[in-house]
Amino acid sequence: MIFEYAPAPESRSVVQLRETYDLFVDGEFTPARSGEYLTSLNPADEEELARVAVAGEADVDRAVAAARRAQETVWGRMSGAERGKYLFRIARIIQERSRELAVLESMDNGKPIKETRDVDIPLVAAYFFYYAGWADKLAHAGFGPNPKPLGVAAQIIPWNFPLLMLAWKIAPALATGNTVVLKPAETTPLTALVFAEICQEADLPPGVVNILTGAGETGRALVEHPGTDKVAFTGSTDVGRQIARAVAGTDKRLTLELGGKGANIVYDDAALDQAVEGVVSGIFFNQGHVCCAGSRLLVQESIAEEFLPRLKARIAKLRLGDPLDKNTDIGAINSAAQLERIRELTDTADEEGVERWSPDCDLPESGYWFAPTLLTGVSQAHRVAREEIFGPVLSVLTFRTPEEAVAKANNTPYGLSAGVWTEKGSRMLWTAERLRAGVIWSNTFNKFDPTSPFGGYKESGYGREGGRHGLEAYLG
């Protein structure tokens, strides 16, 4: 019998979008000096959601000055316990408005409501709760008896987890007594602007959090502004390099969380059904727009023939479509530009003779969509095995021995994440010890928690976010 799930869309009525959003500077929404606006689209249907101001150099000046003033006169002087109260309040408001935030994030980003509802927004609140708890305990964090804030932090976040990346940046910065100027991504600014409203609702002192929207030029102006003490960036390795150059020779502290080409190693003694699940969520979670995605499957050759049909059968069950439908597993690609990049890279795989497979899958007519894709017969030499695709495309490679698995997993300029699937504890530990990656998941993948540090090796960046370690990036 065919059991069709009827559409189960989450209501959009919880979201009250304004037509136009201005910059959030010094506690107020104020127009950009330039008078320029960009439009944020819903990538699932290309509907225009709102116009958003584009900040220029003059706006960056204003925001940095407001942040400095707030840091020196209010926030930096406030006791940790008092700062903690504000952060707890923000965390609670996020929970209260979680449905609204989940729906808006799904509309602006294209990711399924199931993920924003069950992953993104609960984690956002969890990060604020977690760092709220640190605010009055910094003397016991292991960074000296009286650690000091750095001052003003310039923070630039990507479009793949818009509000979650905001939380990763703002929560530790505020807990440690810093103030921030944050630039959300050009294609996903809306939840950051609702977060600005939440700061107002929480009576956060003006200037502690400033949100500047815009595109790459705004980001460049913010990074190059001489008035900040710290730059924190999450995004592509290319932009990360530019930022490292711009910051070089200044006194600014820098943390970079960049790209990845994570390996998911499946040994022949793995729990197969759960490994299949982990491989699927490792690459198809958030349409593969995940810097720590397990985009390379390394499966032991002795079980590859059994594993791949299971994997394909599972991929064929993924439900692609309306991100607001509660039963959707795969949503829209975030932008036309990203879709183009995914297409270009997978096309090179075709040219290089890699075998490509996707399940029968109707793509919606409007919006940006890419079917889940499996590339088999991939070797280390192929471009798709080396470059980050940042989309729902999994490259499958095989290995014969644990040594070969580790060698192939490490044979990448990146080093952000890896997964190891085996039922044998000693093999797990042996492998994990040898993998050069910041995060290694054992018999699971893409699990995040505020208590756990996150960050990369090599070209995946430096510095750690999350956990006690994440405080260090904001303390002098």
Next chain:
Amino acid sequence: MSHTATAPEATTNHALRAYLYGLPGVDEVGARSRAQDLSTRSIKTTAKALAIDLAISMVDLTTLEGADTPGKVRSLCAKAALPDPADRTVPKVGAVCVYPDMVATAVEALRGTGIGVASVATAFPSGRAHLDVKLADTRRAVADGASEIDMVIDRGAFLSGDYLKVHEEIVAVKEACGQAHLKVILETGELVTYDNVRRVSHLAMRAGADFIKTSTGKVAPAATLPVTLIMLEAVRDHHAATGRRVGVKPAGGIRNTKDAIRNLVLVNETAGPEWLTPDLFRIGASSLLNDLLMQRTRLSTGTYPGPDYYTQD
């Protein structure tokens, strides 16, 4: 597929052990998380209507109490044949499930309805009796007209590593069943680990089970979603290896429509839509039926009738 290929002839306990321990393991955290993930599927409107009718047709309406009487069994049979006197479009249930000494009563009460009688047997629920007693129990139930036998495995033998004994008992009971279908109750609540659930599922299928069933309903936990998930994976793999489809029956603890629909989603996305038939999926329950009926009325009329509008049998 190497892991799920047909087992070698089960001549020795050693060979059976090698087969069962060659099956891929189950990661407990991962299995739980998959079951949890599937339980968030949102089944609404037309899909819900379809799921409710399907679930009703899969209910093995059950009474397994020491206090069962012919009167109790007859009224349960009346309920099975006409679940909702106010609405004749309600499908009939899958079967009525009773103790062996109530089979004749149930068969008589259900005559002409097309509903079969399932009988528990083999010293249900503990299974602690000699094989000849278990076989006599089974034969008598079949002779009295049971079309389905729900046997219990010897959990003690399984836990002590005597897989051959478990296997041989199932083979013997299957033979005693004749034309009756055999459901093998694994009592997963006593086997505890998910690795055991997978192994015992394959053992039972290999010995000839037509259905594998989670529980007697007398031991907690009974039919949890992760256990049903693992059993559905097992029947899927068995089909891939042998071409034979074995049914699955979660029993115990499925009390409302939401639970039932979660089970159907699990079937749909694990074993596949081929299993969405009473021939391959049953739900052992008693109070579930009235909740399904209430939700059914609510969906078609928009109002929520009180429980007193449904018969308690």
